[in-house]
Amino acid sequence: MNKVLDVAPEVRAALDAGRPVVALESTIISHGMPYPKNVETALLVEQCIRDNGAVPATIAVIGGRLKAGLSREEIEYLGKAGRGVAKASRRDLPALVARGADGATTVATTMIIAHMAGIRIFATGGIGGVHRGAETTMDISADLEELAQTPVMVVCAGAKSILDLGLTLEYLETKGVPVLGYGTEELPAFYTRKSGFSVDYRVDSPEELAAIFKAQRAMDYKGGMLVTNPIPEEYAMPKAVIDRAIENALQDAAAQGIHGKETTPFLLAKIVELTGGDSLESNIKLVLNNAALAAKTAVCLAQ
Ligand code: PSU
Ligand code: MN
Numbered sequence: 001m002n003k004v005l006d007v008a009p010e011v012r013a014a015l016d017a018g019r020p021v022v023a024l025e026s027t028i029i030s031h032g033m034p035y036p037k038n039v040e041t042a043l044l045v046e047q048c049i050r051d052n053g054a055v056p057a058t059i060a061v062i063g064g065r066l067k068a069g070l071s072r073e074e075i076e077y078l079g080k081a082g083r084g085v086a087k088a089s090r091r092d093l094p095a096l097v098a099r100g101a102d103g104a105t106t107v108a109t110t111m112i113i114a115h116m117a118g119i120r121i122f123a124t125g126g127i128g129g130v131h132r133g134a135e136t137t138m139d140i141s142a143d144l145e146e147l148a149q150t151p152v153m154v155v156c157a158g159a160k161s162i163l164d165l166g167l168t169l170e171y172l173e174t175k176g177v178p179v180l181g182y183g184t185e186e187l188p189a190f191y192t193r194k195s196g197f198s199v200d201y202r203v204d205s206p207e208e209l210a211a212i213f214k215a216q217r218a219m220d221y222k223g224g225m226l227v228t229n230p231i232p233e234e235y236a237m238p239k240a241v242i243d244r245a246i247e248n249a250l251q252d253a254a255a256q257g258i259h260g261k262e263t264t265p266f267l268l269a270k271i272v273e274l275t276g277g278d279s280l281e282s283n284i285k286l287v288l289n290n291a292a293l294a295a296k297t298a299v300c301l302a303q
Contacts (some may be wrong), residue, residue: 005066006067007069007117008069010055011055011069015119020298024045024046024049024059024123025104025110025124026042026058026070029042031268032125032283034269037284041284042079048288049291052292053296054298054299059110060103061101061109063101064099087265088103088104088106089106106142107127108143115151121154121294122152123155123293124290127159128141128142128159130170132162132163145175148223151221151223153225153227154227157290160189160191160246172226176221177224177226178212178225180199180212183230185202188228192236210297210303231289232285235285237275237279244274245270246271249270252266253267
């Protein structure tokens with residue numbers, strides 16, 4: 001058994017019996033949404049996974065232990081602490097573990113811990129990627145490198161246009177990460193269903209998503225796979241509204257000299273502030289939509 005990993009008993013039992021399990025991240029709880037909506041959403045997402053036939057495993061670092069499967073109290077704690085909890089990407093885990101500290105896991109670290117625990121699929125909202133202006137800042141999320149090396153299927157709603165979506169796709173192509181569109185040929189842009197960029201393959205059923213992942217595993221590729229699931233039409237935001245909020249958020253970040261790991265949480269919080277909470281409701285709906293698809297796919301993977 002891994003010396004730093006704690007798999008919750010329910011998750012352990014499901015994995016041992018070959019039953020479907022879906023991993024969930026915790027940066028979205030502590031840095032991606034305000035309290036108390038973040039805690040409500042995290043619990044709703046877990047319930048949605050159960051309703052669709054799988055066991056949820058929310059992932060975080062607590063007291064230096066890598067946790068796959070959190071209690072209600074632990075979720076509440078992370079949500080209340082908010083940005084007071086360290087945002088933990090790949091480079092942060094060694095120090096957090098050694099110091100017995102807490103951390104909210106990003107897509108990258110959730111993939112790492114899910115893989116350690118034996119979980120193959122993970123649902124979230126949006127992934128990190130190549131930031132706009134990365135040609136000078138070199139700000140490229142560690143999420144992309146993780147997708148290139150860790151065999152976990154990540155179900156998301158695409159990426160926000162706080163990023164350069166074209167460069168993000170180029171990076172994933174270079175790294176050999178398949179980008180699948182669920183019921184779409186076009187990469188979704190998180191709050192909106194369209195980005196103007198194409199995915200690699202359109203896939204129309206959880207069965208086929210599972211088949212493609214199984215084929216990748218049969219070839220023993222070292223990387224993972226990205227499933228992009230458009231936000232349901234009725235919850236999508238008007239493109240002009242979200243574009244304006246993103247432009248303003250980017251300007252504020254530049255004016256305040258925000259950089260490094262603060263960039264993404266700063267932009268996310270600014271967008272919620274600027275759109276008066278409408279974007280938060282869209283965000284919650286798309287996460288639930290991704291959780292349902294991931295659970296259905298996990299059921300197919302377990303067959
Ligand atoms: N994008 C979102 N919502 C999020 C994140 C990104 O739309 O919550 C979070 C995820 O945890 C993601 C992380 O893995 O931010 C990426 O941070 P960075 O760009 O610093 O790698
Ligand atoms: Mn970054």
